[in-house]
Amino acid sequence: MDVSFILITLLFGAAATYFVGDKWASRAALIFSTAAFAATLYVIYRYNLGEGVSYAHKWISNPRVILGFQADGMSLSMVLLTTALTPIIVLTSFGNLFPKSRAFYALILFMAFAMAGTFLAVDGMVYYIFWELSLIPIYFIALRWGSGDAETRKKDVVKFFIYTFAGSLFMLVAFIYLYTKAGDFLDIHLYNIQLSKTEELLIFLCFFLAYAIKIPVIPFHTWQANVYQKAPAAGTMLLSGIMLKMALYSIVRWQLPIAPNAANEYKYFFIALCVAGVIYGSVLALKQTNLKKLLAYSSLAHVGLIAAGAYTLTLDGLRGAFLQMIAHGFVVVGLFYAAEIISRRYGTEEISEMGGIRIQAAKFASMFMILVMASVALPTTFNFIGEFELLYSLAQANIWLAVLGGTTIILGAFYMLRMFQQVMLGDKGGKVFADVTFGEGFTFIIIIAILIFFGLYPKPIIDFLTPALQKVLLNINPIN
Amino acid sequence: MNTLIAIAGLGIVCLIAEIFNLRKAIVPVTIIGLMAILGLTVNDYFGLGLDSANTERTEAFYNNMIVNNSYAMAFTGLFIVLTIFLVALTPEFHKNHKAKLSDFVAIKLFLLAGAVAMVSFGNLAMFFLGIEVLSIALYVLAASEPKNIKSNEAGMKYFLMGAFASGILLFGIALIYGATGSFDNTAIYAAVLTGNLPGWFFMGIVMLSIGLLFKIAAVPFHFWAPDVYQGSPALTTATMSTLAKVAAMAAFFKLMSNLNHTVPGAYITIIIIVSILSMTVGNLMALKQDSVKRMLAFSGISHAGFMLMVFLNPMVMKGVLLYYAAAYALAGIAAFAVILYVTSGKENEDVYQFNGLGKTNPLMAAVLTCSLLSMAGIPIFSGFFGKFFLFENVLENGFVYVVIAGVINSIISVGYYFKLILAMYNKDATGEAVKVPVSYSIVAVAAILLNLAIGLYPDAVLHLIK
Numbered sequence: 001m002d003v004s005f006i007l008i009t010l011l012f013g014a015a016a017t018y019f020v021g022d023k024w025a026s027r028a029a030l031i032f033s034t035a036a037f038a039a040t041l042y043v044i045y046r047y048n049l050g051e052g053v054s055y056a057h058k059w060i061s062n063p064r065v066i067l068g069f070q071a072d073g074m075s076l077s078m079v080l081l082t083t084a085l086t087p088i089i090v091l092t093s094f095g096n097l098f099p100k101s102r103a104f105y106a107l108i109l110f111m112a113f114a115m116a117g118t119f120l121a122v123d124g125m126v127y128y129i130f131w132e133l134s135l136i137p138i139y140f141i142a143l144r145w146g147s148g149d150a151e152t153r154k155k156d157v158v159k160f161f162i163y164t165f166a167g168s169l170f171m172l173v174a175f176i177y178l179y180t181k182a183g184d185f186l187d188i189h190l191y192n193i194q195l196s197k198t199e200e201l202l203i204f205l206c207f208f209l210a211y212a213i214k215i216p217v218i219p220f221h222t223w224q225a226n227v228y229q230k231a232p233a234a235g236t237m238l239l240s241g242i243m244l245k246m247a248l249y250s251i252v253r254w255q256l257p258i259a260p261n262a263a264n265e266y267k268y269f270f271i272a273l274c275v276a277g278v279i280y281g282s283v284l285a286l287k288q289t290n291l292k293k294l295l296a297y298s299s300l301a302h303v304g305l306i307a308a309g310a311y312t313l314t315l316d317g318l319r320g321a322f323l324q325m326i327a328h329g330f331v332v333v334g335l336f337y338a339a340e341i342i343s344r345r346y347g348t349e350e351i352s353e354m355g356g357i358r359i360q361a362a363k364f365a366s367m368f369m370i371l372v373m374a375s376v377a378l379p380t381t382f383n384f385i386g387e388f389e390l391l392y393s394l395a396q397a398n399i400w401l402a403v404l405g406g407t408t409i410i411l412g413a414f415y416m417l418r419m420f421q422q423v424m425l426g427d428k429g430g431k432v433f434a435d436v437t438f439g440e441g442f443t444f445i446i447i448i449a450i451l452i453f454f455g456l457y458p459k460p461i462i463d464f465l466t467p468a469l470q471k472v473l474l475n476i477n478p479i480n
Numbered sequence: 481m482n483t484l485i486a487i488a489g490l491g492i493v494c495l496i497a498e499i500f501n502l503r504k505a506i507v508p509v510t511i512i513g514l515m516a517i518l519g520l521t522v523n524d525y526f527g528l529g530l531d532s533a534n535t536e537r538t539e540a541f542y543n544n545m546i547v548n549n550s551y552a553m554a555f556t557g558l559f560i561v562l563t564i565f566l567v568a569l570t571p572e573f574h575k576n577h578k579a580k581l582s583d584f585v586a587i588k589l590f591l592l593a594g595a596v597a598m599v600s601f602g603n604l605a606m607f608f609l610g611i612e613v614l615s616i617a618l619y620v621l622a623a624s625e626p627k628n629i630k631s632n633e634a635g636m637k638y639f640l641m642g643a644f645a646s647g648i649l650l651f652g653i654a655l656i657y658g659a660t661g662s663f664d665n666t667a668i669y670a671a672v673l674t675g676n677l678p679g680w681f682f683m684g685i686v687m688l689s690i691g692l693l694f695k696i697a698a699v700p701f702h703f704w705a706p707d708v709y710q711g712s713p714a715l716t717t718a719t720m721s722t723l724a725k726v727a728a729m730a731a732f733f734k735l736m737s738n739l740n741h742t743v744p745g746a747y748i749t750i751i752i753i754v755s756i757l758s759m760t761v762g763n764l765m766a767l768k769q770d771s772v773k774r775m776l777a778f779s780g781i782s783h784a785g786f787m788l789m790v791f792l793n794p795m796v797m798k799g800v801l802l803y804y805a806a807a808y809a810l811a812g813i814a815a816f817a818v819i820l821y822v823t824s825g826k827e828n829e830d831v832y833q834f835n836g837l838g839k840t841n842p843l844m845a846a847v848l849t850c851s852l853l854s855m856a857g858i859p860i861f862s863g864f865f866g867k868f869f870l871f872e873n874v875l876e877n878g879f880v881y882v883v884i885a886g887v888i889n890s891i892i893s894v895g896y897y898f899k900l901i902l903a904m905y906n907k908d909a910t911g912e913a914v915k916v917p918v919s920y921s922i923v924a925v926a927a928i929l930l931n932l933a934i935g936l937y938p939d940a941v942l943h944l945i946k
Binding site for chain 1: 838842853858859860864868869871872875876880883884887890891894895898902905906907938939942943
């Protein structure tokens, strides 16, 4: 059993979910996504035993494209994030009665398939295909099952699609250009090409365009808040929990090793851009009155910090980026789920119209509190480890960058706690809020358990990631 | 050679069947006959040993009038597949004109014969015969709804413009004859190799190019396309935008790689300009269209621009042309099968007719979505690989700016393809759901599956041409 088995499970699951019909679709999706998660764990187990779990098959002979999937610490940890979050995301949708739910759940699984493929692909072309493929399901999920006025939603979703598609096409050009130099698309061959300075900078920028739009880094973020707000909760979780991690992962996997000199030379510019996004996101989050938009902007701040860490080109930065990607994935899914529960029961997303939840639903309020604490990176949560490493790497680059990046924690604590106060505390004032059901509580408990467990004991993940990151660093900083 | 005779024979059988009152048998017999002819083509292909050979092999017939080689046979195969789909759509589309069914089928077969002659000619006379047979069949089909004023207009416009283009084409052939003393491809090729050619040879080449650019509707010879596409009956539009366009493109490519072996730099510059203009103008105009037929006409213009990129490296990109043509035509057939279903009995083909199709008929909506995604060049559909192979080869030859133009145009094209997708999924249906005719759904699904299949196994198509 190699990594391709995970992909096959997800793809087959998507088809099966569609064909079992609306009534059973949600359960089928849960079963197949859990199966994919189990398959991932088994693959990791075998990988740790030192067995070969990669997969390669010749696909197109001219131009040379190899259907290759590679297992290493980086790709497997991200696939684990994907397959662990997918069942959770499916679980969170159980409370919604979607029309045509079989198509909805099939699209979620298909999206998981595309994202797992993106993380695993070793051939640039295969990677690109999966990268683009993941765009189609999220487009339809946001468009058909989203909330709000259909016309404005349409505009926002199409804007998102065209934005990301445009960015990706430049990445495609970069890949083809690299192919004309290397003769195939294999990542290690692309790493070793000798490029002139201008070529490298242009290629770096082509990649940056694709990733900056997807992460998003300012000034390419304008699609984000609207789409997060209007997509159905599951779509927002897929986008913020996993899909933007594709771009962050790709920076480390493709952009930095392919164009290391450009990365080194312009490192401060890109770090500064990302840190600017951190501050910008935090400041905008302060002003939000809509709960989902507030979470969207806080997410913008967090991923900005991750990207900044990755561009520092240090082991701490890259490792912090990966740890924080995983931590942020779980936290953001939990927070959006909580927001979804509140808006289901209160029928509003406006923070000012909420309040009085803690009196009625103590369990929900405490679980929400833990998620808020994790989001602001309180020690003992997993997010603390990631954020600490990221800030440490920024300090290695320049202490002032770390100071600026650190404001995200202060500002984050401020707006998140204020939000908690307004949403949860206060009199109930005639509004009825039922406490969490068993299913909802179960989902929260899983997320919280993961966050606290790895917050106290991050060693397994750190040990798993470090060798792969060191290997990539050799390509990024040949001198070190 | 056998293929061409068999196709023409099948067309005549169709006409005779009507006389003997065998109307019901016409379409099944034609489809089975076409499949048999496809088998014959494959057999010829293997007969030349092309499946294992690495180089081109040719076989000439009738004093080099017809030449069989991998290029001719691969495109013939594609044309036959497209014709099978088009014939399968015919009886349902013309269900109100049952008495004329044999005409419609027979004309499509003659059109196919013309298309085959256009890719397997060995002599310019044969080439001209092919293009005229194809064009006259299309003039008739465009005007085949005599009571519809738009169809009349389309037929007339197409005929006038087409006749004019044929004149230019013929003048070009005459000039080439004057320069080389022969209509024969090999003789002309030999003359080109000697290198001392009078100036009017190149004038001939330019005139031939103008005639064919007109046929493939490349900018600035595209003005007829939107009106003719919109006015013609939808099935004729499908024929024009898939079979006829691909055939003209294949003929253009064959002609130019034969005659203009040593492509002069100025010619490449012209082709690049025409290609970029076609892509840009086609896409920008398509953005503003309400009629789906007009939109696809402009999208077809932009695809012609993409296909013209193959001239930048003719030796290597034959296979890419076949691949792109197959991807484009199959997506077009699938899209038109859905369009025929949606617009049957409606007075126009505007985008709003597609409102709510995602709810009333998810299968047809899915097929149309897939075909539009393929045309927009989104992976895993073959349209993406077509563009990818094009860009790869063009970039390898150093034409970075052509690729950039292509990329920008791909982004623009998403805008109008998604307009249709949005209408299907994001709007409520205006009318009652109508049952899909079986033949439409079979053709739509089969075409899109073929499109997907060549997307998953690009090698199978890319290496047909040696």
